[in-house]
Amino acid sequence: MDLSERKQKILQVIIDEYIGTAEPVGSRAISKRNELGLSSATIRNEMADLEDMGYLVKPHTSAGRIPSDVGYRFYVNSLMQKYQLGVEAIEVLRRELAEKVNQLDTLIKKASIITSSLTEYTTVVTSPMLSRSVIKKIDVLAMAQGTAMIIVITKAGFVKNRMISVDITEAEATRITELLNRFFSGVMTDEIDENSVIMIASAAVESGINPKTVQTVLSKVYEFITALDECDVYINNARSMLQYPEFADVDKAREMLDFLENRDNLIKIIENGHNTDGVGIKIGKENNAKELENSSLITVDYRLGSRSLGKIGVIGPKRMNYAKVIASLDLISGHIDKILEELYSNEGEG
Amino acid sequence: MDLSERKQKILQVIIDEYIGTAEPVGSRAISKRNELGLSSATIRNEMADLEDMGYLVKPHTSAGRIPSDVGYRFYVNSLMQKYQLGVEAIEVLRRELAEKVNQLDTLIKKASIITSSLTEYTTVVTSPMLSRSVIKKIDVLAMAQGTAMIIVITKAGFVKNRMISVDITEAEATRITELLNRFFSGVMTDEIDENSVIMIASAAVESGINPKTVQTVLSKVYEFITALDECDVYINNARSMLQYPEFADVDKAREMLDFLENRDNLIKIIENGHNTDGVGIKIGKENNAKELENSSLITVDYRLGSRSLGKIGVIGPKRMNYAKVIASLDLISGHIDKILEELYSNEGEG
DNA sequence: TGTTAGCACTCGTCCGATTTGAGTGCTAAC
DNA sequence: GTTAGCACTCAAATCGGACGAGTGCTAACA
Structure with missing residues (x-):
């Protein structure tokens, strides 16, 4: 059931392409890029195999193919290249966060805004849990x-x-x-x-x-x-949904915005969507929410010492730029952790 | 330049109809409703006059007519019937506001939510100005x-x-x-x-x-x-825009949501859009903002004693249900004023 | 003089047929 | 195993005609 080197290569090219264009990608397009030096016919055969194995799906007979949830999952787990954020972006982030860090909730809201502008997707952050506060x-x-x-x-x-x-x-x-x-x-x-x-x-x-x-x-x-630990959630840049062809249909967009408006549900999804180690990635149906079937959710914790205070999440179309989002979230959560550490290093022990 | 009784009647019917359907209304439709007992031809003549006088416009030759900004303005000033909110709505409002009134900002946010659900339009509220607080x-x-x-x-x-x-x-x-x-x-x-x-x-x-x-x-x-008087603004139910045909086009919707996201601009518009006495109504271009050319903004003050603390505003398509929105805002601001009065009757005098 | 019936005209929308073109699967040859 | 070639599929774009809502104008009528 393992994927040959070549199939992996092809899958990666397809997904990279699809992430960029949101258009089903066909065999000819890939062969033209001749990174692989294969004819379209060969690619076609391989693509048929990849479809049989569940990594790709066809929207209809005469279209190209798009990644399935399984395909994305394989991409995220094995194929994806680490994304290197631009130095200017990092600089902006550092500067913005340094500016008004002295309010915990302001800090978190600001982090959310920065994440939105870094990734151009919708950001959701949960407010710090106060239940284990001194x-x-x-x-x-x-x-x-x-x-x-x-x-x-x-x-x-x-x-x-x-x-x-x-x-x-x-x-x-x-x-x-x-x-x-x-x-x-x-x-x-x-x-x-x-x-x-x-x-x-x-x-x-x-x-x-x-x-x-x-x-x-x-x-x-x-x-x-x-009641102090009542968890709140801030949503940022929800309107960015409208810029992606996935939501070109107003009804789709409305469904998503309605979903985001339902805070309780949203909090549940965000909390669920997270495995303990660092970044949590939920692709499409993995989110267990009908409204997110065509979207992905990536979350990270922000922490004080070893204690998780809350989460920052990014919601976008399934074909989101995973590498970039993960890099951004990594960077920003790291920054927040450091800032919190500096500010409240004496907090958290009984 | 005065409008004859009959022209006023016709204008009113047209606007009422258009507010309900968002479709250009034609002469035949009006004559059919035979409240006026006039043939479509007569109505046509009157409508042509109303167009000449600037109260109506034609989207194109073979469509009906829709109200112009001037038409709406006349409607709002002279024709509109007072709207009587349902007793259940009033009851809900009273109950909701009674529940957790003990936090000024919670109160305002709640008021915003209620206004949204009452009117089904987008609500914006400015946070209480603290500059003249004790x-x-x-x-x-x-x-x-x-x-x-x-x-x-x-x-x-x-x-x-x-x-x-x-x-x-x-x-x-x-x-x-x-x-x-x-x-x-x-x-x-x-x-x-x-x-x-x-x-x-x-x-x-x-x-x-x-x-x-x-x-x-x-x-x-x-x-x-x-710096205490830094004014903040909360937006509620922005997604409701998407339900009106005016924003069926995703780009239009995006433009509006982008505009709402720009808080400084929004605050400026809200503050400007208000004349001192009670309700402020700005129709289309009256808002002095390109993004609101096809929308109307209605605002009221909420007060402590005679001092205005902030504003509640409703933004919707130009063909919004003015009477209902005004009635809702009147009611809710009255309620808030009373609650604030009760809570802080000893505040505000040096 | 105001009202109305009638009619020609406009123009956006709907609908079905046709074309186009991207893409596939299969076959046969290399 | 790879590839050229070809028949086939099907969504989307294009075209054109019918439709119909609505208008403006004219002429007749009360």
Whole structure:
């Protein structure tokens, strides 16, 4: 079942060609390029074999052939040449990322934008998972009459806030804040359980705060902390889909954009689409989503130390420039990892 | 130059029809609806007049006629019937907005989503302008080695944060935080000038903090506060463009989506497109943007008290359902105003 | 004078037939 | 094993006629 050297060569030429043009490629076109020095008839025979073996398919009798999912998979695994990004591209990336790195979410969004412009495909990034973050500080602020605000800051520099409805005085808020920080500052979010909340509650009540207020605030705080890991996803450059002939049909484009709009689904696909080691590549049906049958998804982790915080993914037509996308993602995730490492090297250990 | 009763009637029927179908409407179709009891020939004569007067245009000789920008403008100003939103729609809106109103930006984003689903057009909202906000609290936190975070919370419940590079100890950060709040808490952001910063700086230096650290932190804080009013814009349901025949051509759709992606431009258009009183309606070329020549933009303010915080806009084809969009925006902005009023009734006065 | 029936004319769209051309598979010869 | 050659296939492009929606104009009518 192994492919002869020559078949591999031909398959590679076909896929390279198809990636460039999106047109089925025929035997004559290949033989003309005479890298192989074979006549079109010979190529035809080989192509027929490749089709039998499942690497190619014919859209119809009198068209050329296009790669099947299997063909792409073989290409990605065995044939593809490593892509070398241009020095200017690398330079731009370095410069852009250096500019405003000091906000974790800004950094991620920026990374997404850069990836889009580097690859010209749609980029999706998941926001950093905060579930295993260390709390730097919690604030409870009395705001307008009957409302208060909870602010949680993690060591990694992530700030989340939420308003709650509760009658509370500034003094009470300050006191509760004090207690919260005494117990929770420096603690990892998923180590916080109801017991710790109860301890704080009794301490607060002892210091004379209305038990009902304490109860309301602390249950909201607890709820908020446990909900911190809600994963969000940013989509970038979705409109780029429209530039590829695969989506020349407005209905196709609409289907894809509708799919992208469904965040939950998208997150699921991105999380699924990933094997542990570095880059995850899902081709066509491998994505297990009808809407992505004609598309591929490539993902990488971005990490803090050994811990994966989230993912950056690129979605494009199945005939995407895999080598370039992989190179881009590799480069950018490497950069992010380094930046995060520098910024928060003391985070992440209990 | 006035339009006779009958011409107005005819114009109205034509526009109503065209809004529904996107097809040029002919004289026969109108006469068939016999609301007017006129023959097609008579209608034809009237339509020819309306064309001469600039209210209608012909795509080509043997098609019906479609409204011109002038025609739409007349329709919007004089002919359009008030649209009554369904009770279920109103109920949904009320319920949705009630649910998680406690975050200003969440509220606005949600409003945008609701508007999209109510109107089925693309919605753009500008984030609340913070320039004339009252500061509730400022925090400076020492984070990882060599970095600190500035957090500003406004009375209206807006939280913004930024990381900065500076060598600072926790004690120093706490001290600076104390001073910042003593001077700035309760102050409106645009009342803060360099003098106040200098005062804080000297106080901080007096209390023994490294002058260089003080200088770095305070200049960053000042920079941050003055940059608070950077206006952002959220786009919702852009893909809905694709469902209208106006954008059946992928290139047209692409042009529009490209335009929407250019945030600066978009903000400019939205801000321009607004006259002070309530709803702003810009039809086609009135938008002063090539990309919007075939689209209309309707905007409303959302307010806190009398102060406009930002805008909600709807972009759709020129033949959009103006009455419905206006009714929706009216309703939703009214709701938001009320919610904001309730939440932050004590904000906004120096 | 305003309205309408009638008619010639325009012009985009639809539809079927034809042509074109890229590409294939097979065969026979080298 | 390779290749030239040829018949065959089939989507896409081209062409042309029919169709029909719609117009403008004219003449007749109330």
